[in-house]
Amino acid sequence: MYSLFGSLLTVGAMIGAITSGPMADYIGRKGAMRFSSTFCVAGWLAIYFAEGYWALDIGRLATGYGMGALSFVVPLMVATGVSAAFIMGTVLRWRVLALTGLIPCLILHVGLFLIPESPRWLAKKGREKESETTLQKLRGRDADISYEAIEIKDYIQTLESLPKAKLLELFQRRNLRSVVIGVGLMVLQQFGGINAVCFYASSIFEVAGFSPTVGTIIYAILQVVVVFLNTTIIDKVGRKPLLLVSASGLVISCLITGLSFYLKVHELALKSVPMLAVTGILVRLQVFSSYITANMD
Template sequence: MRKEQRDETSDCSRVTEPLIEKDDIGRITEGSTFISLLSTGVAVLGSFQIGLCIGYTSPTQLRIVDEFDLSLSEFSLFGSFLTIGAMIGAITCFGRKGAMGFSSIICLLGWFAICFSQSSIWLHLGRLFNGFGMGVFSYVVPVFIAEISSANLRGTFTTINEVMLCIGKASIYIIGLFVTWRELTILGIIPCLILLFGLFFIPDSPRWLAKVGNIDMCAASLQRLRGKNADISDELVEIQEYIQTINTLPRAGFMDLFQKQYSRTLLIGVGLMLLQQFGGVNGISFYASETFVSAGFSSGSLGMIALGVIQVPFTIIGSLLMDKTGRRSLLMISALGSCLGTFLTGLSFFFTGQSIFLDWAPMLALVGIVVYIGSFAVGMGGIPWVIMSEIFSINIKGIGGSMVTLSSWGASWIVTFSFNFLMDWSTFFIFSAVSAIGILFIFKMVPETKGRTLEEIQIELNS
């Protein structure tokens, strides 16, 4: 019974030798941590790409609207096409390295379509392509990293993808203030090319290679990741046992997700994503500039610079704390801060609408959004994706991960399409209420996964 509940990534998360190997004079030998870090670094370029795609509409909104004479609804459609593409990408994930390479090519096509577009049709098509690639990246990157990382570093390594996502958003917010919207697409093209080049120098996931029956390549990949002098025999045996377990299980279908034994797992995965998105993050991120203008600023530049600066350090803090304080506590603190931040922002919009405290309203909006983004970055931004990669059992991990990712981008589409039309105090108060509900949900439903093997997590969830 214990073997049957082993998760898809658990066996590849254990090392039998020290993670950092040194020779007789103290030099780090080939492989080991370096290859794991290199592999993670290449993979998270996909996360950087997600940040660029999400943030692109904010500094470019007014210029694209003017050049193509778009209405508010037409630009909202352009912005939300990203999430439509992401929903398609979320249900078409395949492989690990192959998926990342294919997604990079699709994103390249999307950026070129936007860069050279002469009509709104090409804008929408480019945005759709970017969304497709983003949807695949959002699932495959955290899973790939979880499959190549050791158990004690899995949380930190996996949340590097959220750090890179935030760096992507920060980069496009700030650089977008100084270049044209067409020139800004170059910032999206460069990481796609680097990722494609980098894939030639990293091993594929040992777990994935074993899953498709290539044990020899699995062993070679594992040896590179653990170091050329590491003894991988025990870990390789565990992987082979895992494959035998998979072969004894029936092939999971979509309806299997709704069986009683998986109900809590599905509820946790989907619930965290819905709380993440309905808390307003992508509405605020997609249209940050317009949000600050609506709050009373003469332009959105100051607010966008503030968002760009604040996200990265808070995300790094969250990733460092995750394997120390735990996922669950960080999620609750993050949801509490998000609740406060959106409440303050809603209060600012309320004051503006009632024509009271007009001198204070813009600064209150800035403080509220900065508090929200900082709090979100600490936990709610990255931890749900880490938990998603940890909680599903081996036989439903693929379909479960796709379902969770699909629900995330589906909720994001609702928020991003409607946000421009509903940008008033009540909307931010709704975001605040969602975050408050999130605190209760996390307290009652989400298990602590810090420092636990994926097998142990499965035993708790299915007991």
């Protein structure tokens, strides 16, 4: 059941990512964010009050759905938030940790009542007056929004005049290469096993004979540093070199981690096993952050 609990987050995220596009078109980005945050709130509450594994699983699935939907509406990854959760998890009980996850969801839910809707979505729905009013709020009271309002209107008209694309067009010769590259990168990213490593990092540290608390804290700190460095160099070195380095690092990290457990099973160089395992896991997690950064946008 522990494995199922970990996997349900990604299952929910997959469903949320698939449904969030049509949902954002129908009720707007603001409405989609509110709907998604409701699932996150409900999920964390279900986990906090859970008395059995069914409530835990449902809460995990709901939280995953909300995260997946939000990843489309607000495509932004904040490494510091993830790292903070890892560090807090080393000192807080799981029920208290669920409440800390609830706090930003509630802030988001309440804050959405204070921000305007997307001007483009309003214009797309034919609510041009509201679109201009919202645009004025966003740009400032004294800003001239006439040019931007016309640009949005022209964009919507151009978009609506285009023939509706069909799914099979993705597999046409002119589109196939881009689809294979884009989808392939994302699929291989998931099949690389990063979720298993993240979910079981503390257990791997413990089995290898290294302190899971220390290992998790080191990972959280390195996560912030690596993501910061990646975002500063990506425009200088380009995405392809960063992807190549990251992919090579993932292979090397797998070899190091595998070697550590091979030595442990065969009782060879046992003193080096903990350090090899920690090095392999940390290298894997950090180069994966580089992979994610290169895949952004």
